[in-house]
Amino acid sequence: MSPSEPSTHLGKQASEILNEGTDWVTLGNQLDVTRLKHLDGYPEWHPSSPFRPMFLAYLWAKVEDESLSGIPERLEEQPELAEAFGFDPDNLPSESTCKPCRLDDRFDDLQRTVKNTEKHIRKVAAKRGSPIGHRIRGAVSHTEQNPSPSKRTTDRLLRKTGRKVLKEIDSVVIPSIQLPRPENTIYDDDELLVQEAIGAINHEAANQAGESLGDKKNPDPDIKEPFSHEGPEDGDPFYADGPTGETLLESVKEMSVEEIATQLNFALRKTYTRAKPRLRDLENDNGSRFGTRAKIALDITYVAYYGEREEMVWLQGAPDDKEYRWCHKFATAVIVGQNTHYVVGVCPLGSTEYANTDAYPGEEQSYYVGDVARRLLSIADEYVNVRMVYADREFHSTDVIHTLEERGLNYVIPAVKNDRIRRICDRFDQLKRGYNEPHDTPLYVDCGLSMYGPVKHDVSNTAVEYNLVVLPPDEDDEVHEEGSPQPFLTNLDVSDEIALDRRWATEQMEKYQDRAAIENSYSSIKEAASWTTSKEFEVRWFHFAFGCVVYNMWLLVDFLTQERIKVIETREKPRIKLSRFTNWVEKELGELL
Known part of the structure; x- marks a missing residue:
């Protein structure tokens, strides 16, 4: 059974x-x-x-x-x-x-x-997707009669409840992923994923994770002589240790890039939909967070590569501001919310075989960022009703804006300083309207500007319109260079005519900073991913995508644990630290074995 x-x-x-x-x-x-x-x-x-x-x-x-x-x-x-x-x-x-x-x-x-x-x-x-088994209890208000629990009490509640929640999530996520196995294998069907999870939480390569798995499964092996490799019927203690790291790698190599994308995105979907009933009940009815309409951040993550480049089809040149020359690129769609930045979609970049480059006019590229946006939004659209998109600067393109307009989505994107926008930024002090007063914000708005470029299934100089909003320099701005005015592309109805318009436009652009905490999530994802020296892109892609799943599980355990103990707070970082969560996972894996 x-x-x-x-x-x-x-x-x-x-x-x-x-x-x-x-x-x-x-x-x-x-x-x-x-x-x-x-x-x-x-x-x-x-x-x-x-x-x-x-x-x-x-x-x-x-x-x-x-x-x-x-x-x-x-x-x-x-x-x-x-x-x-x-x-x-x-x-x-x-x-x-x-x-x-x-x-x-x-x-x-x-x-x-x-x-x-x-x-x-x-x-x-x-x-x-039934609410049974995880009924929303909601946060309680803390008063003199119902005081907030002490830090020690809260910590004990987190410890007691968190691992229980983790067990529930294991039963949802692990069955969502099926790795190929040869016929008549001796190890259980989930042991390859257990090995991958060990590699993720310990930041180990597959072979090291295989050794760790053996330590957990068979801590006191019975070594018999002569040593035999014929099979378990000969009493070979190897089979009590589970599959090796090489077995895991061979299994992943049998999967195509698309198969990995399908399975891991399905697992990401499971983690988000597990939280969604609670998120909906806890939020306001105005849809400002996770309600009927969600805000999505589109980003591209760079994973450094320092090895030999021969036959590395998916390898990409790194941005100029990176300390490495070559990297792999992975694009993600992330929910923008309060302390709950779930990854809802992920895809790899860098191969013409994976990207639909034939649908574009002009010179062939390894990928088109507009097609990346379409792919991620299509994944998210299956279970999230998107209303606003915050994309990083690499998504400044005609194709992306055409895609967002076609879908009826609002957007805010930091602008690349091409010649036109750089001239406007250089003249910001002359162009801006408004004053440096408490209830006013100096800024510059230019509506109805045109951009030309290749669009999927269209011509190479397709035109799109956008509005440009330029804010003053901000020392806390992590997007633009220091001391520079902050240019953004948007299709929101913005104006700099009167103080009320300027305040509203400024607020909408500054909401882009809501996604700033997401930047920290990518370092966490990398911490939650196994590493490898394999040149096989499928292996590197699987490790990153599985790291996204582990990252989502961390956020989910943190949020659901807070909900269970009725102490939910809006925090910049999860209450349960990633290192503590991975310790729980490691203990849970030991119990599973």
Whole structure:
């Protein structure tokens, strides 16, 4: 039986019922527990509540991690749920009937069924997008009567709850990725991913991760002589150590670049959709963060390459401001929010075989940034309703603006200082309107400017229009060179006519800085990725994309843990440090083995 198959009749029923949006009222109404009644620890004449409603309430409390003694109070607040279980909402059981010792005693012969069903319901609900198993509790307001917990208490809550949340996420993410395996392999199907995870959290290469896996799986090996390589039937202790690092590399090499993109983007999607129900309930209705419309940042990450360049098809020249000459480039789409910068899409750059370069007029390139934007937005569009795009400077192109306008998206992009824009910046002090006063901002706006360039399935000098907004230099600006005015491209309705217009335009451009924290995320992603000396691009691409998955899991565990302990804060950095999270992952992997 595979881990995804239900091990109980009740679990099988749940699998048939659970779907996106299925709640406990629907599940409670449809679950049939008749065949379990003979295992009721109380005789039929016992004055306590009947079997079906009590058992379903018990199962519900276990799945939702609710206090058993609080069942009557919570069902009183949810009469529809009480009816679904079979209770009379006006005649609910007493608190004493629901004491943990009494319920555990009553259902003692059903503990294994409850435990297996609870685990299966959570897993299936998470995979299919049901709110069951992760009900939103929301943040609580801290008052004199309900003070904020101490740092020590919060830290203990994080420790206790974080690893529990991590176990739930393991069951969602790991099954999303399937690596190729030869027939009749001896190691389990998830051991290659465990090895990759070990490499990611320890920043090890595949072979080192293979050795670490062997240490975990077989810490006290039985060495027998003579040493044999014929197979496990000869008692070779090697097979108790799991697959080697070379096995992992060979498996990844069998996958195409597109196959890796499909699988890893699916895993990223799972991590984000796992958090989405909570994010939606915790935010305002105006969609300013993760609601009906999201803000997305498009970025290109550079991973340095120092080895031999022979036959390295995907290798790209590094930007002039980097200390290295060659690199691999990976593009990402990231949600822009408060302390929750999830990667929702990732793709590699640098090969004409992967990029649709034939669809462009003119000279062939290794990739077109407009096509990168299309690819990332298409991935994000599958489960995020995008309303605003903040892209880095490399996305300053006719093709990108054409793409964003075609999709009806607003955008803010730092402008490349071509000859035209550089002249405007050089004359900023003469062109700007407004004053250096508390309620005014000097800036320059020029609307309806034209840009020409190649566009997919169009001509090489396609025209697009944009608005240019130039802000004064800012010492905290990390995007433009020091002391330089800050030019941005946008299609927002901006103006510098009056002070109110200037303030609004400035606020919209400065929101680009909301994405500044995302820059820190890329160093974290690199910390969460295995390294390799392999020249095979598929290996390097898989390591980076898997690092994005680990990074998302870190953010997700941090956010869900805060939600569980009811201490949610807007923070520049996650409450749980990456190093602490990777320690948890390492311990969790040890338990999995």
